[in-house]
Amino acid sequence: MWRKRYQSFWVLGLGMLLGLLLTGCGSAKTQTPPGPAESTAAPKTGAGPVESSAIPAESTENSLAVALVPTATNGTAESTFQQVLVAFQEGRLEAVFDFLPPSHQAEVEQLLQTFADKMDPELWSELFQLLNKSANLLKSKKELILSLDGVKKLPQIDAIKPYWEGITNGLRDAATSDIADLKQLKRANTRQLLAAGSRxxxxxxxxxxxxxxxxxxxxxxxxxxxxxxxxxxxxxKQVEFVRVEGKWLPQSIATGWPVAMADAKARLAELPSQLAILKPEALRQMSSIAGMLDQLQGAKTKDEFSAAAVPLVFTVAFGAQMAQQAMQDAATTPRQGNAVHLIINRELTDGELTRLKTAVFESLGDSAANTDYEFIPNDGKTRCRFVPITDLPSLLTVLKKHFEGTSVRLDAETKTIFVDGN
Incomplete structure (x- = not known):
């Protein structure tokens, strides 16, 4: 599914970058080891293959075992793609950031500063206090947590155990870092934040x-x-790359970047009004959760800990569901009446989806930044949705031109446009 994003390793990486930047990975005031030693092994640069626990030494020349170059401005598109994947799997977010063109890096920096400016200081502070309480609880009550029957049944718990200390230390570092202060976040260096996120x-x-x-x-x-x-x-699968300001990028990212940035800026502009709706209930829920965490911290036995954990689980789950619903209502309720659906009788490739989105959004002009879209190529069809669309005839004209030589018809009653796949 494409939903305000592209299906590619690069966008996965950008999502990781922004997600970590905006949820607490900052320059820690104290640094602690992140986990098992093998997790932190850095690849060697030079003429030989990457030496990493995550990459087999016997990999072929077309695999990920390629030499990392000192700067991201050199090399081929193939080596760039391989190096980015290596950086992803080793969690080196600052290295991924280095592969973006300078202007793109500047825009990410600006988004971070805008977020810090728009975010509610009280909510942000309370959030990081909860994060700190949670990190301390995970560290001090590890044995009690792992003894719970529900935790023992988790399919991923055996994979998590070796990294427990690294995770708790990382959360504590994030909770006590400069990023917990929005004033510090406004002045933060993105690459340094990402390096902390890598830890x-x-x-x-x-x-x-x-x-x-x-x-x-x-x-x-x-x-x-x-x-x-x-x-x-x-x-x-094939992917097209182009050189932008000396850096290799997937064509879909290079083409879609302006619209994606415009959308992100529009979303951030709406953040204060959305937070104003959520804030009273969010503060109440966070206060309740903080009290429950204190009860868990004071528990001495497995029975005491288990009894205190039950209401916390329900409160967190209910609060998350209510917050998600409130955000969805605030973002979509006024727009649903102007939704237009597009059904294409074949699955479009990533490149075709990018070109379709570009054609539609260029025709929307200034309203593009406030338009949501969804692309779902599946089961031999591609289903699309755009909202809001206030000028359906113009959109139909754009689509007929884009799919020239193909049957394009409108069901006016359902506001659905059908395109043959030939």
């Missing part, structure tokens, strides 16, 4: 891309077509 990720089990093979189909100085596949998918 937090080092205490977690990250996805491995070691089985992905990348090859170059064709390349010039400014454009390249790459083919990649993993062991689970026999059919390779």
């Amino acid at each position: 937090l990720l080092a205490g977690m089990q990250l996805p491995s891309f070691a089985d992905i093979e990348v090859t170059t189909v064709q390349a010039t100085d400014e454009q390249a077509t790459l083919s990649y596949r993993d062991a689970k998918n026999a059919a390779p």
Whole structure:
């Protein structure tokens, strides 16, 4: 599913970057080891292959075992793609950030500063106090937590145990870092924040891309077509890359970046009004959760701890559900009446989805920043949704031009546009 984002490793990375930046990974006042030593092994640079516990030494020349270059401005599109995947699986977020063009880095910096300006200081402070309480609880009550029957039944608990100390230390570092203060966050250096975020990720089990093979189909100085596949998918997929300000980017990211940034800025502009709706209930819930965490901290036995944990689980789950619903209502309720659906009788590729989105959003002009979209290529069809659309005839004209030579018809009653897949 595409929902305000692109299906690619790069956007996964950007999401990780912004998510960590905006949820508490800052420059820690005290640094502690992030986890098992093998999780922090840094790849070597030079002429040889990457030496990393996550990447087999016997990997072929088309695998992820490639030499990292000192700067992200050099190398081919293929080596860039491989190096970014290596950085993802090793949790080196600052390295991923380095692969963005300078202007893109500046825009990410600006988004971070805007977030710090728009975020409610009281909510932010309370959130980090809860994070600190949670980190202290995870550290001091580890044995009691792991003794709970519900925790023992978690399928991922055995994978988490070796990283427990790293995770708790990372959370505590984040909770007590400068980023907990919005004034400090406004002046923060994004790359340093991401480096701190990398220390937090080092205490977690990250996805491995070691089985992905990348090859170059064709390349010039400014454009390249790459083919990649993993062991689970026999059919390779292709992705187009272009050079932007000396850096290699997927074509879909390069094309969609302006719209994505405009959308992010529009969302941040709405943040204060949305938080004003959520704040009273959010503060009440956080106060309740803080009290429950204190009860858990004071528990001496498994029975006491288990009894105190039950209401906390229900409160957190209910609060999260209510907050999510409130955000959805605030964001979508006024717009639902102007939703337009598009059904294409085949699955579009990433490149085709990018070109379709670009054509639609360029036609929307200034209203593009306030338009939501959703792309779902599945089961031989591509289902799309745009909201709000106030000029349906103009959109229909754009789509007929975009799918020239193909049947494009409108069901006015349901506001659904059908496109044959030939």
